[in-house]
Amino acid sequence: MIEPAIKTDELTKRYRRATALSDCSITVPQGRISALVGPNGAGKSTLLRLLTGLARPTGGSVLVLGSAPRQDPGFLAGIGYLAQDVPLYRRLSAEDHIRAGARLNQGWDDASARTRLRQLGIPLDRAVGTLSGGQRAQVGLSLALAKRPRLLLLDEPVAALDPLARRHFLATLATAMAEAEGSLTVVLSSHLVADLERVCDHLILLAASRVQLCGDIDELLAEHTVLVGPRKDTTALERAHTVVRATRTARQSTLVIRRGGPVIDPAYQAGDISLEELVLAYMGAAAPAAYAHLSTVGEEQ
Amino acid sequence: MTWLVWRQYRISAAVSAALLAAFAVLVVITGLRMAAQFHAAFGACLPAGSCRFPVDDVSLGGGPMGFLVEFTLAVPALGGMFAGAPLVAREIETGTGQFIWTQNITRRRWLAVKVGWLLLAAVAWGGAVTALVTWWSGPKNAAYLNAFAPGTFDVQGIMPIAYSLFAMALGIAAGTLIRRVLPALAVTLGGYFAVRLIIMGWVRQHYMTPVTTTFSIAANYLPKGAFWLLDQGFRGPSGPLPLAPGNAAMVVGNGFPASDVPAACVTHGPLGGTQFGQATIACLGRHGYTQYLTYQPAARYWPFQFIEAGIFVVLAAGLIALTFAVINRRDA
Numbered sequence: 001m002i003e004p005a006i007k008t009d010e011l012t013k014r015y016r017r018a019t020a021l022s023d024c025s026i027t028v029p030q031g032r033i034s035a036l037v038g039p040n041g042a043g044k045s046t047l048l049r050l051l052t053g054l055a056r057p058t059g060g061s062v063l064v065l066g067s068a069p070r071q072d073p074g075f076l077a078g079i080g081y082l083a084q085d086v087p088l089y090r091r092l093s094a095e096d097h098i099r100a101g102a103r104l105n106q107g108w109d110d111a112s113a114r115t116r117l118r119q120l121g122i123p124l125d126r127a128v129g130t131l132s133g134g135q136r137a138q139v140g141l142s143l144a145l146a147k148r149p150r151l152l153l154l155d156e157p158v159a160a161l162d163p164l165a166r167r168h169f170l171a172t173l174a175t176a177m178a179e180a181e182g183s184l185t186v187v188l189s190s191h192l193v194a195d196l197e198r199v200c201d202h203l204i205l206l207a208a209s210r211v212q213l214c215g216d217i218d219e220l221l222a223e224h225t226v227l228v229g230p231r232k233d234t235t236a237l238e239r240a241h242t243v244v245r246a247t248r249t250a251r252q253s254t255l256v257i258r259r260g261g262p263v264i265d266p267a268y269q270a271g272d273i274s275l276e277e278l279v280l281a282y283m284g285a286a287a288p289a290a291y292a293h294l295s296t297v298g299e300e301q
Numbered sequence: 302m303t304w305l306v307w308r309q310y311r312i313s314a315a316v317s318a319a320l321l322a323a324f325a326v327l328v329v330i331t332g333l334r335m336a337a338q339f340h341a342a343f344g345a346c347l348p349a350g351s352c353r354f355p356v357d358d359v360s361l362g363g364g365p366m367g368f369l370v371e372f373t374l375a376v377p378a379l380g381g382m383f384a385g386a387p388l389v390a391r392e393i394e395t396g397t398g399q400f401i402w403t404q405n406i407t408r409r410r411w412l413a414v415k416v417g418w419l420l421l422a423a424v425a426w427g428g429a430v431t432a433l434v435t436w437w438s439g440p441k442n443a444a445y446l447n448a449f450a451p452g453t454f455d456v457q458g459i460m461p462i463a464y465s466l467f468a469m470a471l472g473i474a475a476g477t478l479i480r481r482v483l484p485a486l487a488v489t490l491g492g493y494f495a496v497r498l499i500i501m502g503w504v505r506q507h508y509m510t511p512v513t514t515t516f517s518i519a520a521n522y523l524p525k526g527a528f529w530l531l532d533q534g535f536r537g538p539s540g541p542l543p544l545a546p547g548n549a550a551m552v553v554g555n556g557f558p559a560s561d562v563p564a565a566c567v568t569h570g571p572l573g574g575t576q577f578g579q580a581t582i583a584c585l586g587r588h589g590y591t592q593y594l595t596y597q598p599a600a601r602y603w604p605f606q607f608i609e610a611g612i613f614v615v616l617a618a619g620l621i622a623l624t625f626a627v628i629n630r631r632d633a
Contacts, residue, residue, distance in 0.1 A: 052403050055632040071407040071629055081403040087396030092308065100305045104404040140400075147405070 003066045005030045005151050005185035006051060012059035013046050019209055020046040023060065026204055026214045030150075031182040033173075035196040035217075036189035037279055038206035044189040045084055047206065048153045051187075052081045065150055077106060080149030084156045086140040090129030094122065094139045098146070105147050113146035116172065134165025138172065145176050154188040158195050170199050193279045205279055207286035217275060224278055227255040229268035237265065245281035256281035302406065302414040313384060314422070321429055324369075331366045332437040339440035355446040362441040370437060371452045376430050377464035378493045380423050385472020386485040388415055389628065393480045398633045408628050416621060419469055427465030431457060442527065448602050449529035451501055458603070463610035463617075468493045470617035470624075477624045480631075500612065506531055508608045509601055515593045518586045526599030537561060538589040563588050 006028040013021040021043040028034050036044050049055040050062055053069030053076075062068060065078045088097060094117060102108045117124060122135045131139065137157055144152055154173075158166045177184055177199075187204070190196050203220060205213035213220060224244070227237075231253045234243060242258040256273065257263075263270050273281075338361060346352035362370070389412075392398035402408050435457045447453050454460065471492050476485040511531050516522045518535065535542045535557055542561050566584035597605070 049399075049632070052399075054399060054402060071409065073405050073407065076403060076407070077405045079403060081399065083396055083399035085396065087399055089309070089397055089400075090395075096308055100308070101404065103302060103304055104401075104406045106405060143400075 002030055004028060004063075005032070005065060006187070007063045008047075008050075008060065009062075010060035011047075011050060011057055011062050013043075013050060013055060014058045021050070021206075022209045024206075024211050025060075026211055028185060028187060028202060028204070028214075030185050032202040032216075033177055033186040033188070033200050034202035034204055035193060035200035036187050036204045036206065037193045037196070038189075038191065038212075039283060040191055042191075042206040043209040044191075044206055045155050047204075048081070048155050048187065048189060051151075051153055052079055054081075073106075077147075078150045080144035080147045080152040082137075082140045082144045082152075082154045082157055085160070086133075086136045086157075088128045088136065088140060088143075091127050093125050093127055094131075094142075095124040097128065097139065097143055098124070101143055101146055107148045109146045109148050113142040116142050116145075120168065120172075132165075133160045134162065134168065137161060137165070137169055141169065141172060150183060150185065152184060152186045154186065156189050156191070158188075158190065166195065170196075174199055193276055197275050203275070203279075205282050207283045210286065212282040212286055213278075220278060221273060221275065223258055224273045224281075225257055225259055225263060226271045226273045226277065227253075227257060227263065227268040228271065229253055229255075229265075232267070245285050302411065303418070306415060306418045310384070310418075310422075317422075317426060321426075324430070325433055327366065327369070328433040328437045331362075335362050335437070335440050339444065343444070354444060356444050361444050362438065370434050370456060373430050373434055373456045373461070374452065374497075377423070377427055377461055377468040378490055379468075380419075380426050380465055381468030381470075381472030381489045381493060382486045384419055384422065385469045386476040386489045387482050388419065388473050388476055389624075390476035390480055390482045390485045393633065394482055402633050408633070409625060412625060412628050416473060416624070419473065420466060420617075420621075423465040423469035424462055427461040427463075431459070431461035434461070446527040446599075448527040448599070449597065449605070454505075454605075455497070455501065458606045459610050460606060463613040464493075464497065466617045467496070467613040467620075470620040471496075474620040474624045477627050496616070500609065504612075505605070505609060506597070508605050509597065511595050511597050513593055513595045515591050518590045518592050519582050520592075522592075522594065524594065524596055524598055527602065528599045529597040529601075530594065531597065532593075532595035534593060535561075536591045536593055541593065557585070 004027045006026065008027075009025050011021060011024040012019070024043070024047060036047065038044050046055065050057055051064050051069060053064075053071065064075070067075055069075060069079075092100075098110060098113050101113075102110050114124065117139065120135075120138055122131065122138055128136055128139055137160070141154070141157065144154070158169055161169060173186065173188070177186065188196060188200070193203075201217055203213060203215065203217050204211065229252070231248050231251055234246065234253075234255065237243065237255070237257070241260045241263070244256040244258060246256075247254045255268075256277065342356075343352050389398075392401065401411060438453070438457055442448050442453070442457075448457070455464070468489065472485065472489040475488045475492065476482065479485040479488060506529075512524075514522065514524070515536060542558055562581070562585070566581050566588065
């Protein structure tokens with residue numbers, strides 16, 4: 001059996017004041033490109049930092065490429081990490097970063113990094129602090145890829161980019177995935193699933209520092225159904241299915257359910273669910289009560 | 302890794318070298334002038350060995366250059382503040398630590414290379430400054446015999462090298478523990494001068510047991526060379542008499558507490574003023590009064606330099622060990 005790229009078990013990270021991640025158990029198989037989605041503050045960055053070994057867990061276990069993250073060249077060689085806001089040395093150029101990378105990493109792919117940046121028209125000799133956000137993100141991604149990692153972790157890489165730069169970034173990533181032929185696993189985080197829908201085939205949904213969903217996107221979509229029907233008691237329905245989220249207006253209910261079998265109640269009209277609806281349903285269910293009205297607008301008391 | 306260190310610090314290195322070069326020019330010009338001045342004043346008596354040092358002439362090596370040279374006691378702190386403190390703190394503050402510490406190099410190895418080069422730079426920086434200052438101070442030291450004085454001992458010999466190592470290590474440790482550049486910089490500055498002051502004011506004089514010389518109340522005695530006077534006074538039949546305040550000179554009679562003059566000697570002359578008559582002094586001698594000096598002899602200059610340098614090198618080593626212990630323990 002091929003070991004998963006990531007396997008965590010009840011992974012927990014507590015800071016002095018708050019719990020950033022609670023009992024997080026996820027598995028990401030190798031060769032997948034996984035979207036790590038959740039609202040701001042859900043624990044996405046914390047999870048990625050725990051996977052790199054930059055942060056250490058307070059509880060639970062984590063295996064990345066079969067070993068616990070640690071300060072050792074064998075582990076570090078396997079991972080590529082692009083932190084939020086692309087922290088690079090602002091006064092150094094892309095060229096300097098590439099040269100530094102070549103000296104710090106064994107299997108460094110110097111040519112690919114240079115070629116990619118040249119194709120994108122990004123100047124190698126200018127201080128990265130003077131580049132645009134999109135260019136800097138591309139430099140960061142190229143550096144992470146040049147390491148030839150087996151697991152690439154990208155924290156909100158497209159959040160600060162305009163739509164065109166976002167598309168270029170994801171295209172670069174998709175090309176790299178294709179070239180790696182299954183030997184590369186990617187996890188990229190975003191607070192907007194729409195950013196990632198086109199490139200990802202796996203989903204990890206975090207909300208309120210807990211895992212809400214984790215799995216293959218196609219399977220997740222197939223397991224869930226949107227039911228639209230009259231407003232009525234759902235006890236019978238809940239016996240067979242899991243109601244993730246119910247939104248009710250005066251006459252009508254919209255239910256997102258995880259199916260436990262075929263839906264036989266003819267009162268409901270069943271429909272496929274989009275990834276965005278699925279994510280919103282789970283995020284809404286996990287939201288604190290104070291925000292509940294935001295996703296149930298129009299509900300009669 | 303060494304390439305990256307050079308790439309990141311080459312501007313700082315160039316600026317330091319330029320400052321050092323400018324300082325060297327000043328030192329050489331004023332130093333040659335001072336040497337000429339010294340030879341003009343003492344060229345005649347030096348071969349005969351008849352010069353009376355220390356001289357009271359304060360024009361030698363004074364002025365703005367004298368200030369600048371004394372100010373070099375802050376030089377070691379600069380390295381610790383501007384190179385040591387940001388070493389880890391800036392990586393954390395700007396987030397670049399997340400880039401560099403996920404390359405295929407462990408944090409400890411990264412730290413070892415950086416710390417190694419910075420400590421080497423500290424030695425070079427302190428060494429260059431002290432070489433210039435020590436050379437420049439030659440005539441001044443000879444004329445004033447004050448090698449142990451604060452502000453002289455601390456800027457010459459090997460002290461600036463040891464202080465530079467300590468300040469650099471302090472900056473690195475502070476930056477690693479505090480993780481923010483400005484607070485770490487302030488702690489480095491404060492900590493450096495606090496430790497220096499404590500050692501200078503309360504510890505240095507105890508490195509070796511001082512020598513106490515007791516001699517006749519009628520005699521004038523001074524130890525040879527640039528000794529370090531710690532205490533002086535009179536000793537009566539029942540023990541030492543504290544020196545009356547405000548009188549520190551060696552001339553017999555000065556500072557002898559009038560209330561301690563035995564009745565038998567009072568008749569020998571007036572007690573007003575600060576000088577006793579010869580008859581009074583002779584009388585005090587007959588009644589068992591002597592003088593004493595407690596001091597560190599001039600020959601202990603280098604032993605003292607090495608002892609204090611040793612203390613600061615050990616402190617630096619402790620701080621570096623602490624940094625290595627902490628770098629992996631905290632989240633980056």
